[in-house]
Amino acid sequence: MDLDSIEDKSSSIENSNHGELESESNNVDSLEVVSSGGDTMREVESVAENLTKVELDIAHYSEKLINLDVLVMHVASRGSDFEAFLVENHTQEGPMLKALQFDLLSGFLDSEVTELEKFLSALHTDIVSSRKVVSSFTQLGDTFYDIKDKLHDCEDSLKQSFEQVSGFKEQSANFQRILLASSGDEKRKDNEDVGCLENNNDRNLSAKIKTQTAEQQKSILRMLEKSLARELNLEKKLTEARETEEELKLRLQQEVFCMEQEAEDIWERLFEAENSAEILSGVSKELFGRIQMAHLSMNRLTERGGELRSKHEKLSEQNNELTEKVSEADDTWERLFEAENSAEILSGVSKELSGRIQMAQLSMNRLIEREGALRSILENFSEQNNELTEKASEAEKRAEIAEAECKKLRMSNMELTTDVIHLKSSITHATNKVEQLETQLKDSEIKRDHAVASAEASQEKQSMLDCIIKDMGNLIEDLKSKVLRAESQTESAEDKCILLSESNAELTDDINFLTSRVEHLETSLQHANEAKHETAKDIRVRTKLITDLVLQLALERERLHKQISSLMKEKKVAVRFLQRVKDPSFKLSKNNNKNGSPEKEVNDENTGSSAISYEMEGNAQNDSSKTDANAGQDDPPSEVDTSRNIDARQLKFNYVLVIVLIFLIPPLTAFILSQ
Known part of the structure; x- marks a missing residue:
């Protein structure tokens, strides 16, 4: 009997401790989830910043590609002039100067093309790394798909820029071939001039030069056609890039606004869920502890009442029998008096316990009312309710197991009550149980202190969460400021480009006006x-x-x-x-x-x-x-x-x-x- 009660106490204490540990582990898991969510948001924001940088770099280098296309046209015109000088029989100074200019321009173009290739390869590595990072965040939903679309757009623009750079490389290689061919042609011309002096073959040389110049002119015309087509494509791409920039700006603004709203909603829900979870976990723990304690106390009191009643009946029967055997039961009378005294004490104790049970029932009713209110609150949090229902089912199972054990104990107690010799042991057991009840009351007070401490810990956790929220708000404000800076930089760059284009147009108009004015003044001076x-x-x-x-x-x-x-x-x-x-x-x-x-x-x-x-x-x-x-x-x-x-x-x-x-x-x- 003593061992069973001790085991029941230990099991109840372990269950309560296990419940507290589970609640603490749940809180820790929630904090870890919040921290992991913050890390993911930071990584996603870093990826978005990298994508915006890549898009800006692509736009910048698309303008550079346009300038390179203009340079290619200029180099092609210089190459055609150089070939025309080679064809005509001028002095040696003109072709040498043209060759130097053409060589310098082609070398400059080759260096610019190599730099563009290196930069585009670096952008490709950045896009690949960002794709790897983004592939691990499939749970984000719309943001994931938006980032994926941005990555596809960046890759398409990179492919187009790689194609343009490859075309520039081919053209630079053609220019180098033209230089090599011109140097070879000069050597051939020297050799052929010597041969002409010997063999008088001027007609064949002129025919070869004409065929070479015609082919070179055809190649130059093709290159010019390609460059014009590329200019048209680049203009289309510029318009598309500007449209995409505007769309991206709108998307960024919408995404930032949506992310802010979602973050605010998520943080509100998280705080509400955490607060409600902590409150409900504490209340449920208290309720389950009190219910278990009430069930145990009720079962024990009913068992004790039955035992005392059976013992009282048996003692009355034994007293009737013992009255007949007075001579033999002097000692038993003393024991019986002691037993009666103990029974009276136990009856008083039972009355006190019944009063306590009534108080417990009232508290249970109040707790049931609170449970109804809390259940109305718990309906909004289905997942936590499911966990609590699982815990309640586990507690009910444990109560059923305890009831079965109690039934077994009742059977054993019924068997043990047949022996009158164990009356003292039962009385001592009752006194021990009273002491155990006192200890349980002390334990309940200790648990209440623990609940207060857990409430303070929850307040500290709330303060930590407030700090985390403030940090997230600061991060969001920093991101907003960065986005605004990027927008201001893009707007300033666009304004500068517009001002430069306007100033260039004004300068060209002024130059044309001044040239016409100078010509008019020259004519007027002559007149x-x-x-x-x-x-x-x-x-x-x-x-x-x-x-x-x-x-x-x-x-x-x-x-x-x-x-x-x-x-x-x-x-x-x-x-x-x-x-x-x-x-x-x-x-x-x-x-x-x-x-x-x-x-x-x-x-x-x-x-x-x-x-x-x-x-x-x-x-x-x-x-x-x-x-x-x-x-x-x-x-x-x-x-x-x-x-x-x-x-x-x-x-x-x-x-x-x-x-x-x-x-x-x-x-x-x-x-x-x-x-």
């Missing part, structure tokens, strides 16, 4: 120089004409001065003759004779001043001499002479101004034209 020469010739001719006119004017002036002086003399003679004719009186003649000398002096003075006035009048004054003579009768001769002097001075000033202007016109025109 200005021609106009200067023509104006200089015209000025020379006009100066000659003006000098001739000035000389003629001077001669005519002298002639007119002589005519005017002769006319003045004739006029004076005519005036005197008229005065004599009109004044027959002698007095007048005397007066005229007396005043003749001063009048002559006055007239002589006036002739010098009025000579210039008669220069422009000419022969007209000959006709008006009669009218002047008639006017001389009315007016004195001094007034006529003064008016003529004024007109002559004005005419002299006008002639001087005209001559000065004529001399100033040619230098002024020359000065204006020079400006």
Whole structure:
């Protein structure tokens, strides 16, 4: 009996300890799952960053491939020029310079192609490594398929770039062959020139050169066609790459947003699940412990009540029998009294236990109500409920096993109760059980302390999870910042490319405008120089004409001065003759004779001043001499002479101004034209 009770206690304690260990292991597993999920998310984010880097590198080197295609076209044009120089019979300096330029350009192209091959091989290794990493995360779902699609796109673009690089390699090899062929052709030309001097075979050499140039021109045309097709393909690829970049940006934004929402939902669910799991595990442990303890106590109390009742009946029967045998049962009476006392004690204990059982039943009812509320909460967490139901089924099985063992113990107790000799042992057993109940109460208090400690540990775990959540939030913010930086870098690169293209277009327009302007200025300078020469010739001719006119004017002036002086003399003679004719009186003649000398002096003075006035009048004054003579009768001769002097001075000033202007016109025109 003692051994069975001890085994029951040990089994219950082991079960409770096992339940606590299982709950702790579940919490640890949940933390490991969270940490492993965080590691997977970090790896996936690193793979996504690598893919974005690869895509950006591919876009950068696609632009470089376009530039290389332009360089190939330039090298092909230089090669055609070089071949044309080789065909024509120029001096040795032109082909040598063309050969050097063609050699340098082909060497530069070969080095660029090798660098591109190395870089593309490195990108291929990165893509292969990222594919290996991504293949281990098939459980991610949509993100896995998106990353897989990105990898396929990167591989397709790499294949196309490898094809373009192989085409560039072939073209560079053709350029090297052209150089080697040109060097060989020069040697052949030297040998053939010697042979021509000996054998006079110039026609065959010209035919060979023409066939070679035609073939080379055909190859160059083919290369140009290929380069144009490649340019078209590259333009299409650029448009596709820009579209893919925009799609990738949108996808990245959507994926980041979805990942953030999913992460928030997952973390909320994880926290709720962990909190509910910890609460439910603690409550279920407490409930199962209390239920087991209540079942055990109920079974033990029922067993003890039955045993005590059977023992009481047997003792009453034995007391009836022992009353008949008083003489033989003195000692037994004392034992019976002790047994009765112990029975009374046990009955009191049983009453106390029944009260405790009622309290336990009330607590059980309350716990059942709590279980109903918790079950309503547990319906949201089916997996944990299944685990708890499994644990409950295991506990029920253990209870059934304990009940079967209790039945066996009852049978053994029924068999043992037949012996009255073991009354003391049963009483001692009852006292031991009371002590065990006290120890169980102490154990329950200890378990409660353990539950409080586990609650504190759960709080610490929650704080750890909060820290982990903060770290994940920081990681998400870092990823957002990196994505924003990458977007800003791509936008800045696009803006720079647009600005460079616009600046190049503006520069080309400015260069074209300046070249046209320079040509126009050159033509205008030529026209200005021609106009200067023509104006200089015209000025020379006009100066000659003006000098001739000035000389003629001077001669005519002298002639007119002589005519005017002769006319003045004739006029004076005519005036005197008229005065004599009109004044027959002698007095007048005397007066005229007396005043003749001063009048002559006055007239002589006036002739010098009025000579210039008669220069422009000419022969007209000959006709008006009669009218002047008639006017001389009315007016004195001094007034006529003064008016003529004024007109002559004005005419002299006008002639001087005209001559000065004529001399100033040619230098002024020359000065204006020079400006």
